[in-house]
Amino acid sequence: MTHTTPVHETAEWQALEAHHRDVRDVHLRDLFDQDAERGERMTAEGAGVFLDYSKNRVTDETMRLLLALAEARGLRGRIDAMFAGEHINVSEDRAVLHTALRLPRDARLVVDGQDVVADVHAVLDRMADFCERVRSGAWTGHTGSRIRNVVNIGIGGSDLGPAMAYEALRFYSRRDMTFRFVSNVDGNDFAEAVRDLAPEETLFVISSKTFGTLETLTNAHTARDWVLAGLGGDEAAVAKHFVAVSTNAERVAAFGIDTANMFEFWDWVGGRYSYPSAIGLSLMVAIGPDAFGDMLAGFHAMDEHFRTTPFERNLPVLLGLIGLWYNDFFGAETIAVLPYDQYLARFSAYLQQLDMESDGKHVDLDGRQVEVQTGPIVWGQPGTNGQHAFYQLIHQGTKLVPCDFLGFVETLNPLGDHHDLLIANLLAQTEALAFGRDAPEPNRVTKGNQPTNTILCDRLTPHALGTLVALYEHKVFTQGTVWGIDSFDQWGVELGKELAQRIIPELQADEEPDLRHDSSTNALIRRYRAGRSRAAAG
Ligand code: G6Q
Numbered sequence: 001m002t003h004t005t006p007v008h009e010t011a012e013w014q015a016l017e018a019h020h021r022d023v024r025d026v027h028l029r030d031l032f033d034q035d036a037e038r039g040e041r042m043t044a045e046g047a048g049v050f051l052d053y054s055k056n057r058v059t060d061e062t063m064r065l066l067l068a069l070a071e072a073r074g075l076r077g078r079i080d081a082m083f084a085g086e087h088i089n090v091s092e093d094r095a096v097l098h099t100a101l102r103l104p105r106d107a108r109l110v111v112d113g114q115d116v117v118a119d120v121h122a123v124l125d126r127m128a129d130f131c132e133r134v135r136s137g138a139w140t141g142h143t144g145s146r147i148r149n150v151v152n153i154g155i156g157g158s159d160l161g162p163a164m165a166y167e168a169l170r171f172y173s174r175r176d177m178t179f180r181f182v183s184n185v186d187g188n189d190f191a192e193a194v195r196d197l198a199p200e201e202t203l204f205v206i207s208s209k210t211f212g213t214l215e216t217l218t219n220a221h222t223a224r225d226w227v228l229a230g231l232g233g234d235e236a237a238v239a240k241h242f243v244a245v246s247t248n249a250e251r252v253a254a255f256g257i258d259t260a261n262m263f264e265f266w267d268w269v270g271g272r273y274s275y276p277s278a279i280g281l282s283l284m285v286a287i288g289p290d291a292f293g294d295m296l297a298g299f300h301a302m303d304e305h306f307r308t309t310p311f312e313r314n315l316p317v318l319l320g321l322i323g324l325w326y327n328d329f330f331g332a333e334t335i336a337v338l339p340y341d342q343y344l345a346r347f348s349a350y351l352q353q354l355d356m357e358s359d360g361k362h363v364d365l366d367g368r369q370v371e372v373q374t375g376p377i378v379w380g381q382p383g384t385n386g387q388h389a390f391y392q393l394i395h396q397g398t399k400l401v402p403c404d405f406l407g408f409v410e411t412l413n414p415l416g417d418h419h420d421l422l423i424a425n426l427l428a429q430t431e432a433l434a435f436g437r438d439a440p441e442p443n444r445v446t447k448g449n450q451p452t453n454t455i456l457c458d459r460l461t462p463h464a465l466g467t468l469v470a471l472y473e474h475k476v477f478t479q480g481t482v483w484g485i486d487s488f489d490q491w492g493v494e495l496g497k498e499l500a501q502r503i504i505p506e507l508q509a510d511e512e513p514d515l516r517h518d519s520s521t522n523a524l525i526r527r528y529r530a531g532r533s534r535a536a537a538g
Helices: 011-023 028-034 060-072 075-084 098-102 116-136 160-168 187-194 214-230 237-241 249-255 278-287 289-308 315-330 347-359 391-396 418-435 462-483 492-508 519-537
Strands: 043-046 049-052 149-153 178-182 202-207 242-246 262-264 334-339 377-379 403-408 452-457
Touching: 011 060, 011 315, 028 418, 043 315, 049 315, 049 462, 060 075, 060 315, 060 462, 075 289, 075 462, 098 116, 098 289, 098 462, 116 262, 116 278, 116 289, 149 214, 149 278, 160 178, 160 278, 160 347, 160 462, 178 187, 178 278, 187 214, 202 214, 202 237, 202 278, 214 237, 214 242, 214 492, 237 242, 242 249, 242 278, 249 262, 262 278, 278 289, 289 315, 289 462, 315 334, 315 462, 334 347, 347 377, 347 462, 391 418, 403 418, 418 452, 452 462, 492 519
Parallel strands: 149 178, 149 202, 202 242, 242 262, 334 377, 334 403, 403 452
Antiparallel strands: 043 049, 049 452
16 A cells, blocks of 8 residues: 655644644643653553553643554554565565564465465474574584584674574573674674684574675685684585575575575565574574574564554554654654663664664655655663763753663562662653753753653563564554655665675776776775785785
8 A cells, every 4th residue: 555645744744743833842740740640541561561651742632643643644554464465565566574473383374375374384393403403412513513602694684683682582592502693794703703613513504585695695605714624624514514594595505505404584574574584593592492482472472462452552553653753743863772681782783773774764655755754863772881871961962862761670680689770770760851850050950851661571581572572663664654655675775785896896906996986985995905005015
């Protein structure tokens, strides 16, 4: 379905603009003073996730108008279309079915004539079998040694998900094995990842949807050379030390990996939505198939919440609409996601790709320029560390920075009163941001009225992680739907890739190349070439 009316021309958008003029200066202090129940009323819960959205600069009327906008933009129909496997990624003419990756075994979903649930579970079963063999020691390296190290090589969507989730679920991971994630084409990344590893005990998981990505193939070739150099050059070692996760069997075979050791996924899984697919293989080795299954069940619980819950109680819809309120009506350019859990150290970086690659778009589904602001800049670090670094700007700077605070009621590592101190800080920050403090000296005044969401789960389990990731996936989808953009393509990433292909031979040519870039790029290429020649000579 495409929208024929640009969002800013709809009556619902214009009603929000008028409403914004009325409420933009209202302070959270007043909103709380006027309504003693606000903190308990403006909450929602689902799939084990509790959301308090009361510390937002919204009234009941704001929420009513935002929900009306979602209805008017056809969110209900778009959700149904996504879950049914319609080709809602229009620019690539593809279904968008990451939700199918977490359907239970007994579900059924036929898309383009294919039972995708059966396909998904066939791969999950193969992954589980493989992981059990590695974890038990039945799968050995070329010399018969047990595999003790797993190195995932991938980038973007083929790295950020498993790397984030491995950190998040480290508590549940095999502590007698080492897991590393190599992504950057910078050789420093590979060199540091393997410097203390023994090739005979190391398994590489080459994760690439296309199996054509420069960084990943470069690292994979270097890994191959490293394994062969360490194991006497016998090509047969490749089969024992390399497996692939990809949609492209031909390229996997061309690289030299036996397609019997390839784990498949499908073009209806977008890169940044792919870690619940076989892209999570290294994570599954780390936490085991059962915990991986719990994580998928968590994703599915949030999928079902999103699909079936009325919008006024629907967590991703509420988060999406509240975010849009600041992004489009208050002019907020960023959103900070601040997890109060050290295991979620990479969560904000993961969300950065999920959100910014999905909703960083300037044309709508009809190919027209979007006349409103689309996706926000997403950033963040775990609390309490950020409190001693960048929170100052949120408290007393001149910018509006809406924040999501994430926390868990129970800690995985009960140590003294650490956890109470952690959560006290989370609560204190949202209180201070909302209500501020008066002071006689201007530099001590904290104005408050900085909006926050507080998101609480019981405990950081694989299930909880799945629900949190799906929460944000669907939040991003909600926003993209309201703006009327395609959240599932990423054409902007392509330009830089093409230009790099042109520059590589210019850096490597023996003779001075005929440079035809702009004067800046030409001069920088010459400077690099000259510096490299000096280093080689000296
Ligand atoms: C994600 C993007 C991008 C992609 C990487 C890796 O949605 O498409 O981050 O995941 O470019 O691509 P491959 O998996 O094909 O190597």
